[in-house]
Amino acid sequence: MEKVCIYHLTLDELKNKLISEDFPAYRAQQVFDWIYRKGVSDFSFMSNISKREREKLSGIFEFINFEIMSKRKSADGTEKFLFKLRDDLSIETVVIPEKRRNTLCLSTQVGCKFNCRFCVSARGGFIRNLETSEIIKQYLDVSRAAEITNIVFMGIGEPLDNFSNLVKSIRILKAKEGAGMPARRLTVSTCGLPKAIKKLAGLKLGVKLSVSLHSAYDEKRDKIMPVNRRYPLGVLLDSLKEFSKVSRYPVTFEYVMIKGFNVSLEDARRLAKFCNSLKSKVNLIPLNLSRGGLDKPDEPDISKFRDKLKRHGCLAVLRKPRGEDIEAACGQLRASLGAKKPF
Numbered sequence: 001m002e003k004v005c006i007y008h009l010t011l012d013e014l015k016n017k018l019i020s021e022d023f024p025a026y027r028a029q030q031v032f033d034w035i036y037r038k039g040v041s042d043f044s045f046m047s048n049i050s051k052r053e054r055e056k057l058s059g060i061f062e063f064i065n066f067e068i069m070s071k072r073k074s075a076d077g078t079e080k081f082l083f084k085l086r087d088d089l090s091i092e093t094v095v096i097p098e099k100r101r102n103t104l105c106l107s108t109q110v111g112c113k114f115n116c117r118f119c120v121s122a123r124g125g126f127i128r129n130l131e132t133s134e135i136i137k138q139y140l141d142v143s144r145a146a147e148i149t150n151i152v153f154m155g156i157g158e159p160l161d162n163f164s165n166l167v168k169s170i171r172i173l174k175a176k177e178g179a180g181m182p183a184r185r186l187t188v189s190t191c192g193l194p195k196a197i198k199k200l201a202g203l204k205l206g207v208k209l210s211v212s213l214h215s216a217y218d219e220k221r222d223k224i225m226p227v228n229r230r231y232p233l234g235v236l237l238d239s240l241k242e243f244s245k246v247s248r249y250p251v252t253f254e255y256v257m258i259k260g261f262n263v264s265l266e267d268a269r270r271l272a273k274f275c276n277s278l279k280s281k282v283n284l285i286p287l288n289l290s291r292g293g294l295d296k297p298d299e300p301d302i303s304k305f306r307d308k309l310k311r312h313g314c315l316a317v318l319r320k321p322r323g324e325d326i327e328a329a330c331g332q333l334r335a336s337l338g339a340k341k342p343f
């Protein structure tokens with residue numbers, strides 16, 4: 001019988017599997033406690049389970065391991081882990097420390113299909129989805145080194161393009177018997193896939209949503225985010241309104257500021273109109289490095305843009321990029337988690 005990776009399973013799935021194998025249902029809670037609270041990855045250490053049952057569990061389940069290929073710390077404390085998967089592919093996971101929190105940025109795919117122009121992480125194209133267990137294992141390995149308070153699905157890949165494994169990972173991380181991450185501390189970051197956003201809304205998981213916007217004009221967004229040609233802003237907005245109806249939290253828009261491209265006062269007015277049509281806030285992220293022929297705007301243009309948004313009643317925060325010296329950013333997106341300068 002092929003063994004099941006235990007990190008694949010939600011608490012309910014584990015319970016059902018254990019019941020079918022003649023274990024009492026409460027063993028599932030005990031196993032979750034050992035794995036997600038005590039950090040154990042070997043049944044032989046689960047001392048409140050009998051030796052006979054531990055041996056039986058070892059015959060049914062397995063624990064996967066990652067090899068840490070590298071671990072680099074940036075001058076600002078941001079830490080990047082490069083993990084080698086069982087098929088020799090590699091993924092990145094980043095921890096971003098702030099004053100009162102440590103945010104973990106999880107990858108959900110190896111590569112990405114969406115080809116955003118400012119993104120360096122996914123230049124090699126899409127290779128495969130990560131399994132639920134591979135998403136969870138990033139959390140388990142990093143949480144040994146740092147106490148994680150917040151999680152964003154904002155690493156390599158588009159989380160909503162790996163929908164079922166994303167949702168299972170969220171359910172596993174939320175389980176009170178295990179990691180117990182409150183839903184409000186989990187954020188799904190997307191380039192804007194309307195059907196999946198609606199599906200996520202329907203599940204009412206309570207997680208937050210962050211959308212890479214970068215322009216409120218279709219013609220401009222088309223140029224830097226090819227996904228917009230398939231799902232233009234009007235279609236995206238409808239799905240976000242649906243998500244907003246079931247969410248207690250504002251949708252966050254990530255807006256990378258690019259010189260001569262999306263930082264005119266007209267861009268700001270249009271952005272404010274778009275954002276004011278639902279409960280939302282904006283993270284303004286001046287492009288940190290020149291790439292793909294794109295440059296950072298001048299400081300006065302950043303201030304004027306910010307002021308214009310404010311005058312239009314749009315809630316916006318200027319963010320600093322983090323982890324630049326260790327190339328910790330997924331495009332510019334991860335920069336949005338950096339130190340904030342509200343106005």
Ligand code: SF4
Nearest residue numbers: 112115116119157331
């Ligand atoms: S920014 Fe995100 S969605 Fe866009 S190509 Fe990069 S990984 Fe994919």
